[in-house]
Ligand SMILES: *[C@@H]1O[C@H](CO)[C@@H](O)[C@H](O)[C@H]1NC(C)=O
């Protein structure tokens with residue numbers, strides 16, 4: 001039963017529907033939100049699946065949820081309108097911000113007035129509103145559509161209206177309904193903040209070819225924890241016997257070939273699975289299982305540490321070889337290194353490491369043969385492994401470090417230039433960077449999210 005859908009804008013869309021009989025989600029498990037950072041038009045796509053139990057059970061929650069659903073269904077009518085026009089108006093964003101500020105002020109007043117009676121409830125409400133505030137800049141960032149903004153604005157005005165009513169007539173209000181409304185607003189806004197939440201890989205689109213340069217094997221990357229203004233690109237051609245890292249100020253400079261700095265590392269690298277994280281390069285030192293942390297700013301090695309038992313020098317490379325034994329990676333949850341050991345029979349081992357000291361924090365042994373892995377990357381604590389570096393490669397295996405479980409999956413991607421020697425997830429860009437046979441390409445990804453909303457009230 002598809003109940004509801006979609007608030008759409010050129011940059012943000014939200015699809016809400018309930019799936020009564022088919023999904024088994026506990027009432028506590030919150031909303032499930034499918035989202036991709038962007039679709040072809042640059043929109044943030046979210047699909048919210050309402051929790052089943054609350055929707056279908058006959059308890060008090062079902063009434064609230066029906067209202068919620070009805071509300072959103074009402075909103076879906078504005079979608080048609082939203083779809084028709086693409087006007088953007090930042091004044092609406094500003095007004096919305098003022099509305100929110102006004103609403104908060106109102107909450108404070110009410111809280112003062114009614115301290116003894118309903119202070120606790122209002123404290124909760126106020127906190128929810130406070131949580132909404134950080135969303136304002138995100139909304140701006142997404143350049144939200146004027147009509148959508150005005151809708152939120154109206155909703156907030158309605159909330160304000162209810163609050164005014166409360167001020168006038170103590171006791172005669174439906175606190176529950178009010179609270180639900182705030183929660184709804186909160187969860188809708190939150191729902192589309194795909195960039196802030198984690199999820200499971202659903203789809204890989206692209207690639208977009210950024211540049212054609214270098215040899216068949218190499219690495220290139222951006223820094224996932226740099227500020228959004230810092231878009232430096234690093235470029236490391238070749239998989240062995242080299243120390244030269246090129247830096248570009250921007251992606252455009254990278255495309256045009258305007259190098260801003262060239263670094264000569266103290267040690268040569270091996271493989272192509274290097275990363276830049278918070279201004280430092282992490283890479284596998286030549287003919288060893290040592291990981292090196294090199295600071296671009298100081299030009300010095302800040303840490304280096306051997307990865308115990310890790311095979312190196314083509315003992316356990318990815319399918320394409322190239323001394324790709326040791327793969328350093330980062331995701332939303334931190335820094336990881338993927339390798340194989342004799343102890344684990346050459347199967348993939350995952351260790352979470354401390355980005356400062358390179359100490360191993362935790363280790364997981366999988367049963368996937370490293371030599372049969374095309375490449376791998378980590379998203380939200382789950383390792384995804386492709387089955388080949390050649391045409392027809394797909395993401396074939398996923399290992400969740402959260403519950404130490406694995407599953408075989410089948411997520412195809414377009415290996416446009418037939419040979420992949422690097423595939424690396426960048427959490428800031430929500431994208432996979434790849435070295436595709438002398439082409440530097442980017443894939444977009446779609447994630448399935450579970451967003452926790454506290455829908456007890
Ligand atoms: C949905 O719209 C109808 C008609 O405009 C209105 O009567 C109803 O109260 C709305 N539902 C919610 C939950 O706002």
Ligand SMILES: *[C@@H]1O[C@H](CO)[C@@H](O)[C@H](O)[C@H]1NC(C)=O
Nearest residue numbers: 074151152154155156157158
């Ligand atoms: C706001 O309230 C008005 C009047 O009660 C109603 O028609 C409108 O649908 C509400 N808007 C939203 C977004 O809830």
Ligand SMILES: *[C@@H]1O[C@H](CO)[C@@H](O)[C@H](O)[C@H]1NC(C)=O
Nearest residue numbers: 038042205206207208442444
């Ligand atoms: C990925 O998304 C970005 C932003 O919308 C877009 O510019 C880019 O073309 C997309 N790339 C691919 C490979 O789809």
Ligand SMILES: *[C@@H]1O[C@H](CO)[C@@H](O)[C@H](O)[C@H]1NC(C)=O
Nearest residue numbers: 224225226277278279355356
């Ligand atoms: C990045 O490095 C700076 C100092 O060099 C530190 O303050 C900050 O916490 C680091 N950020 C992350 C995400 O590690």
